[in-house]
Amino acid sequence: MCGIVGYVGRAKAAPILLDGLRRLEYRGYDSAGLAVVNGRHELQTRKCAGRIAALAKLMVKKPVSGSFGVSHTRWATHGKVTNENAHPHFDASGKLALVHNGVIENYQTLREELISGGDTNFRSETDTEVLAHLIGKLYDESCATTVDTPQKKAHMLEAVRAALQRVIGTYGIALIHSDVPEFMIGARRGSPLVLGVGKGENFLASDVSAIVAYTRDAVYLNDFDVVAVDREKFEISSLAGETGDHQVSKVEFTAEDIKKGDYAHYMLKEIFEQPGTVRDAMRGRLSPEECTARLGGLNMTPPQLRDVGRIILTGCGTALHAGRVGEYLIEALANIPTEVEYASEFRHRNTPLTRETLVFTISQSGETADTLGALRESRRKGFRTLGICNNVASTIARESDGGVYMHAGPEIGVAATKSFTSQVVILTLIGLLFGRMRTLSTAEGSRIIESLEALPEQIETVLKLSDQIKEIAKKYADVTGMLFFGRQFNFPIALEGALKMKEITYLFAEGHPSAELKHGIIALIRPDLPSVFIAPDDGVFSKNLNNIEQVKARKGPVIALTSGNGASQLKTLANEIVTLPEAPDCVMPVLSVIPLQLLAYHLAVELRRDVDKPRNLAKSVTVE
Numbered sequence: 001m002c003g004i005v006g007y008v009g010r011a012k013a014a015p016i017l018l019d020g021l022r023r024l025e026y027r028g029y030d031s032a033g034l035a036v037v038n039g040r041h042e043l044q045t046r047k048c049a050g051r052i053a054a055l056a057k058l059m060v061k062k063p064v065s066g067s068f069g070v071s072h073t074r075w076a077t078h079g080k081v082t083n084e085n086a087h088p089h090f091d092a093s094g095k096l097a098l099v100h101n102g103v104i105e106n107y108q109t110l111r112e113e114l115i116s117g118g119d120t121n122f123r124s125e126t127d128t129e130v131l132a133h134l135i136g137k138l139y140d141e142s143c144a145t146t147v148d149t150p151q152k153k154a155h156m157l158e159a160v161r162a163a164l165q166r167v168i169g170t171y172g173i174a175l176i177h178s179d180v181p182e183f184m185i186g187a188r189r190g191s192p193l194v195l196g197v198g199k200g201e202n203f204l205a206s207d208v209s210a211i212v213a214y215t216r217d218a219v220y221l222n223d224f225d226v227v228a229v230d231r232e233k234f235e236i237s238s239l240a241g242e243t244g245d246h247q248v249s250k251v252e253f254t255a256e257d258i259k260k261g262d263y264a265h266y267m268l269k270e271i272f273e274q275p276g277t278v279r280d281a282m283r284g285r286l287s288p289e290e291c292t293a294r295l296g297g298l299n300m301t302p303p304q305l306r307d308v309g310r311i312i313l314t315g316c317g318t319a320l321h322a323g324r325v326g327e328y329l330i331e332a333l334a335n336i337p338t339e340v341e342y343a344s345e346f347r348h349r350n351t352p353l354t355r356e357t358l359v360f361t362i363s364q365s366g367e368t369a370d371t372l373g374a375l376r377e378s379r380r381k382g383f384r385t386l387g388i389c390n391n392v393a394s395t396i397a398r399e400s401d402g403g404v405y406m407h408a409g410p411e412i413g414v415a416a417t418k419s420f421t422s423q424v425v426i427l428t429l430i431g432l433l434f435g436r437m438r439t440l441s442t443a444e445g446s447r448i449i450e451s452l453e454a455l456p457e458q459i460e461t462v463l464k465l466s467d468q469i470k471e472i473a474k475k476y477a478d479v480t481g482m483l484f485f486g487r488q489f490n491f492p493i494a495l496e497g498a499l500k501m502k503e504i505t506y507l508f509a510e511g512h513p514s515a516e517l518k519h520g521i522i523a524l525i526r527p528d529l530p531s532v533f534i535a536p537d538d539g540v541f542s543k544n545l546n547n548i549e550q551v552k553a554r555k556g557p558v559i560a561l562t563s564g565n566g567a568s569q570l571k572t573l574a575n576e577i578v579t580l581p582e583a584p585d586c587v588m589p590v591l592s593v594i595p596l597q598l599l600a601y602h603l604a605v606e607l608r609r610d611v612d613k614p615r616n617l618a619k620s621v622t623v624e
């Protein structure tokens with residue numbers, strides 16, 4: 001959510017900043033801007049409402065020069081989407097440029113204080129501008145007579161620290177000042193910031209994918225870190241000014257991994273990556289000899305694992321839906337009472353937790369503000385809290401007591417797809433591990449392992465349905481919305497199918513347990529509102545069949561996903577039948593979600609929606 005890129009080095013800063021912004025555009029895309037200082041100590045700024053392409057166009061008309069600068073792509077929180085509200089923002093002197101992710105909660109108080117001190121030069125409605133003014137004011141006060149550059153740098157650093165100590169809220173920031181050459185400062189609290197370490201050049205970014213084309217050496221900043229960055233060196237200290245050790249890590253992926261290749265959209269690429277990503281989620285974690293899963297990253301001894309008496313799964317959006325599948329899985333395989341909590345609710349409510357409770361946070365990005373809040377709240381209460389994350393360098397991964405990485409590779413499409421199936425596979429592994437320590441026999445464990453191992457090939461089979469689903473999407477392109485229904489393991493898949501549909505087609509969509517139909521939803525049934533039933537040939541197929549009859553009786557079109565003998569029984573009932581490979585109940589969600597990802601995708605393309613950058617959304621929601 002919002003993207004930051006900063007550069008200081010010998011190369012021209014503007015192309016590097018623009019290139020980084022393009023790679024971060026999925027983080028926010030309502031406006032963009034940059035500021036670069038040239039050899040005459042002039043701060044040149046270009047910013048505009050709209051996409052990065054609009055900024056790039058502006059830069060062709062009005063180029064900038066210089067070898068250090070900061071840039072930003074915005075997802076609006078405070079203030080409308082206008083040129084003025086786009087970042088960077090400036091201090092009262094106009095010499096300091098700052099970009100910011102996060103929310104300054106006490107910005108009104110700070111703004112009033114600055115105004116009563118005589119500062120009337122505010123140009124935007126944003127919280128960010130207030131921070132820029134505060135830092136600028138503190139710097140100008142301390143630096144009035146300083147001419148020496150090292151001293152200016154020291155004063156600038158002090159001003160940043162002093163200002164941030166006054167801030168309530170969250171921030172990832174990068175800033176430059178036209179009087180302080182080849183120098184930038186970054187800081188974080190609650191919003192991610194990474195330092196890219198190059199040769200004779202250094203970078204700041206909110207996400208390493210912005211800079212991985214230039215360097216794979218990175219330092220992931222912690223909350224309350226402030227980093228002073230030159231061309232040749234950097235120094236990380238705390239808000240209080242203490243310096244400490246920081247590790248330079250190698251970024252796991254390369255710039256190649258974040259290319260779209262021949263696919264029309266990242267979302268489609270990521271849907272088609274699922275045979276590989278599901279395989280990677282299980283790689284080295286299956287033990288056919290012991291008929292169980294090996295999850296060393298949980299950092300728990302066998303007695304500790306045996307003592308777990310209750311599990312809470314928490315996350316947001318798609319990750320929460322994966323948790324809902326996990327609830328069915330863990331209860332079915334391990335018989336451990338499991339609950340799913342919205343992270344945004346869990347973090348603020350007083351969920352009674354017993355001594356034997358284990359909490360899992362589920363997050364692709366590992367940076368979602370509410371999920372991070374839930375993790376911190378759970379740990380503050382003294383509960384062991386584990387993460388299921390994709391981004392290994394993320395805050396959630398670093399702050400958890402242990403966990404399981406997805407290894408799904410970067411997910412760029414705003415609508416989550418491959419991360420969902422990896423999360424479900426990992427939750428199956430967790431169910432298997434806990435189950436085998438309780439009631440699950442070797443034969444049952446072995447059957448689950450076989451079904452998991454069969455998944456990548458079965459996903460390949462499901463992906464071959466893409467053309468059929470495209471035809472269905474064309475046929476239903478003028479509907480007013482869609483309803484999704486499923487039972488048991490496939491009820492959360494109905495929720496996820498509806499979420500995908502809403503996000504990228506903007507059509508009305510809802511997911512429900514099939515049986516809820518007759519408790520109210522049936523009032524909605526009409527010919528222009530199709531119902532998608534996830535009805536594999538399982539123990540509840542006949543119940544789903546009843547519900548399908550109820551829809552048909554009211555002239556509602558039915559799109560059915562089924563398996564095995566389901567197709568023959570649905571032949572006269574469903575308008576469309578999509579046949580999935582046969583699989584046991586507990587792994588079916590990994591297969592049944594894929595046609596729904598494809599349905600949303602093809603329908604969005606048919607409706608000419610911007611699939612990878614749907615309106616109002618952004619990847620990785622780092623604000624509350």
Ligand code: F6R
Pocket residue numbers: 315316317318319320362363364365366367368371414415416417499500503620621
């Ligand atoms: C849906 C989607 C969001 C995310 C949610 C959590 O397609 O992308 O609902 O699933 O914002 O994000 P992570 O998993 O990064 O915590």
